Amino acid sequence: MGQLALPIGCSEPFERLRKRSALFPTRRRLSDEEGTSRKRFISTEGGGTMLRRPSASVVSASPARAPSVASGDDPAAEQLAAAVEPVKKWMTVTSLSGVVRKISWYDPSPQSALDQLLRAAFRLAPERQYMLTDSECLPVALSSSLPSGHTFELVPVHIAAASSPPIAVVVVDPISTGAVLAHHLVNKRGYEVVAVWSEVVPDELKAFVAHGMDVTFAGRVQHVAGKVAATAAAVRAINVQVIDVIVGCETGVLLGDELSEALGVRTNGTKMSGLRRNKFQQTEAVRKAGLNACSQMLAVTMDDVERFLLQPKPTPFKAVVKPVEGAGSDGVSICYSEQEVRNCFKALQGTQNVLGLTNKEVLLQEYLSGDEYVVDTVSRNGVHKCVAIWKYDKRRYNDAPFVYFGMRFMPIEEEPHLQAMVEYIFRVLDSLGIKCGCMHSEVKQETRGPVLIEVNCRMHGGEGTWAPMAEACVGYSAVSACADCFTDPAAFAALPPVPTNFKNHAMEAKLRSDVEGILTAIDEAKLSQIRALRSFSTEMLTFAIGKEIFKTIDAVTACGNINLINPDPAQLLADYAALHELVGQGIFTASPLPPRVPSASLSEMKLADAEVE
Template sequence: MVDGHSTGRALVAALTRRGASCVHVQSSEDMPAFFTDGFDPTHYEACLTGAGDPARLAGELAALGVTSVVAGTESGVVLADILAHHLGLDGNHPATSAARRDKATMGRAAAEAGLTVPRTWSFTDADEARTWYARRRLTDVVVKPPSSAGSDNVWFCRTPDEVRTACTRVLAARNLYREPNPTVLVQERLRGVEYYANTVSHAGRHRIVEVWRYSKRLGPDRRPVYDHEDLVPAGSEESAPLRDFVPAVLDALGVRHGAAHTEVMITNRGPVLVESGARLGGGTLPWVVEKYCGVSQTSLLAESLLDPDRVAAFDDRTVRSLGALRNIALISRTAGTVRSLEWAARLEELPTFVALSHHLRPGEHLGATIDLPSSPGFVYLAASDPQAVDRDYRQLRALEETDLYLT
C-alpha cells in the first residue's frame, strides 16, 4: 500500500481481517500530519520509503512476495501506478497517470471522450488571469490548484481582483500534499446538485458501490466549506444519471483497476464531471456504511484485491440502505483552544447519533474551519425517518454556534 493514510488505514485493517499481509510504502518523507496522524506501522510486515529508483523499490517488493499494489490516498496514486507496472501486476498504466492527478489533463481527457466537463483555463501568472477574466465578462468562477483534494485552496470569485488574489494565493502555496502549484486553474462555476460516486474496478469493469449527495456552504472568505453528505443508494432512481456517466469517466481517465472517487454535478446540461481521484474516498468510516448498506467501497476493494472475480460478481443495482444516513462535517466558527472533549459526549446524546471521528486533543489550538483539513472531524447520523436525522443535524449546528469545541 502506497501512503496508507486517510481511508487507507481502514483498508489495511480490512485486508488484515481477511488474512492478508501488507507492506507499506511512503511516497514522500514530507507528508503532512493531517494524513499521517493515526498511522500505525505495526499493521504492516514492512515499511519502505518510496524515494529513489522505483525499479529498485519494485525489486524489494517482489522479494517480499507482493502480489498487489494499491494507493491508500491521493498522494500515492502515481507511485502505485509505477510500481504495479514495474512488477507486472494489475494496475493503471503510468502513461495515463497525469489524467488521474492533474485536473486540467483530466478535463481534456474526459472532453475528448465526449463527456461534459466544466470550461477550464490554466494560468502561470495571476495578473494574466485577472486580465483574461475581465475581458471574458464572466460571472462566477472557481479558482483552484491543478492537483489537490479536500477543497484545498479552492475559491469562488466574482470580480477580476478576486480572481487575481485567489490565483496569487494558489501559485504561492503548496497543495495539500506539499507539492508546489506550477499553475492555477480557473473554471466556470457549475450550478446544480453535486454527487460523488465511490467505485471499484477490475480489468476495466466498474462497479458503483456508494453514491452520496453533497451539501456545501460558502465560507466567510468565499471558499467552499463541506457541510454534509447524504447516502443515495447506488441502485436508486436518484443515482441513475451516474450509472453510465461515471464508468465512462473512468474509461476516459484510464482507470482499469482499483478504487476511484468521482465527483459529478447534475446540471441543466446533464451530468458534468467535477473531478475524479483514482483512490478510495476520504472522510469515511467504512463500518458505518457497511452497517446501513451491507457493503462499502473499502470492503469491496479489500475483497477484490484478494479475489478479483468479486468485482464482476458484484451487482451495484441491488445496493439498498436501511434508512437515512448523513455524514456531517464539523465546523468551528471561531479559533481558540480546545478545553476538553465534553463536546463529544454532547454529540453522542443526539438520538440519531451513530459514530464520531475527530482529531482534537485538550489544550491544542483549533483554527476556524475554512476547508476540509481544518474541520474538527465528522459525525454520522442515521434513522429510518429522514426528518429525525435533519432535526439532529440542525441541533448539532445550533450547538456549534456556542463555540462547542472550545468550551
C-alpha cells in the same frame, strides 16, 4: 504426453521419501479456495513450464489401466513396462479454462510397494488437489519434455502452503483510508501488507492512522523519486508474494501506477498516469470523449489569467481558482469579480499545497452551481461498480465559500438523475484509461446534466470514518469492495452495479468552530444533546482542552465527524438539522492568539482529512 520417470534402484531417495510420508497425516479435502490461496502453481504447457497465479491451476490424480507398452521417450518407464504388465497412473494439470496437460507414470501393480509409498507420501487420490513444486534430489522427475535439470515434487496444497511465502498486497502511502484498508486486508482477509512510502510523505504523517487501525507491516520501503526499479527490487526482496498494488492516499497515485507496472501485477499502467493526478488534463480528456466538461484554462502567467477573463462570463460573475493537483478544498477559491481572480492567482501560484507539491500552474474554471455529489467506484478488468453515492452539504461559513457541513449516503432511487450520473462517471473512468482500482469522483448536477469536477484515483478519504455507515446501510463499503476487486473476483462479481436495498440510511455531520486560539472550554451539554439524538452512531473528535483550535474554513480545519444512522430517513434528516443547530449556537470557547497562518505541521497531520472525501 509428458511422463513421470521413476528412477530404478534408487534406494536412498526413496528412504527420504518414506520419512517424508510421516509428515503427512490424513487431512480433510481442501476446498478450491483453501487450496489455491497462498501458492503459485507450475503447469506444463507446450513443452515448457509456466508459473501461474494461485487460483489458476491445480492438479488431480487418478489411476487408470493403460497399454502394456510405455512411451518410447522414457527409458525408465520402458524398463518397468518390459518387466511386468504395467498399470498406468496419470495426473492431469488443469486450469480454470480446462485441461492443460496430462503427465503419467507406470507401476507394475496397483498394490506395489512403490505405489503404496507414493500414495502414502503424497495422498494421491482421485480428484485430490496437488502441486508440482520445484525441488532438488527427489525420487521422481518429469520427463525431458520439460527443461532439463528440473525435478518436481507432488505436494498436497495444504502442505505446500504452510512452507510458502505469504501472499501480500502493497499499499502505497497507507495513511487515512489507506491505513483502514491495510488493517482490513490483514485482519479480515488474512493477507500481509507491504507499506511503500512515496517521496512526498513526511515522516510524521506516516503515523497518521485512525485509532485501532494500526498494522504490523510485512515490510516498509521508502521510495526515492525517479527510482521505481529500485523500489520494485526492494519490494521483491521481502519474503512475500506480492499479488497487487493499491493506492492508499492521494500522494501515492503516480507511484502506484509506476510500481504496479514494474512489479507486473494488475495495473492501469503509466501511459495515462498524468490524467489521474492533473485536473486540467482530466477535464480535457473528458471533453475529448464527448462528455460534459467545464470550461477551463491553465494559467502560468498573468497574461493567461487575462485571456481567461476575456471568455464569456456568467452574470453575476463567478469563477473558480484552484491547484492543478490537490486534495479536498485546499487552495480552492470562488471569485466574485475579475480582480478576485487576479488576486487569488497571485496568492496561489508558487505556494506549497497540502500534498507537499508546489503550485507552479493554477487552474481557472467556470463556476458550477449545481448540487455536488461523490461517486465512489471500484473497477476490475474494466468493469466498473458504483459502491456509494454521497451528496455533499457545503455552505458558506467563517467567510469561506464552501465549508463541509456533511454528506448523505444516497439510495439510487432517491433522485431521478442519479442513475445517469453513475453511467456518466463510468464513461469518465473509461476516458481516463481506468481499468482497475478504487476511484473517488466529484461531480455536479447542472441543467445540462452531470459535469465532472475531478476524479481522485484512490479511495474516499477522511480516514474511512464513513465505511461503518455504508456497511450499516448496504452490507459493504468502498473499503471491503476495494479488497474484493483486487483479491476476490467472485465477491467483486457479486457486487451490484449500484448500492440497493438499503437497510438503514446514513449521514456524516462535520463539527465546526467559529473561534480560534487555545481551546479553553467545551459546551458538554450540547455535545450530550448531540449524542442523545436518535440517529447518533459514532463520533471522531479532533479537539482537546489546552490545544489549538482553528476557525473552520475547509476540511483541514474541521473539528471532527459525527456519524448518524437511522432506518427512517425522515428521522435522520431531522437529527442532522438538530445537530447543526446545536453546533451553530457555539460549542467551543478559546483564548485568542495573534493572527497567523496555520502551521505546516497541522497541514501535514491533517492531509488525510483534506482527502475528504
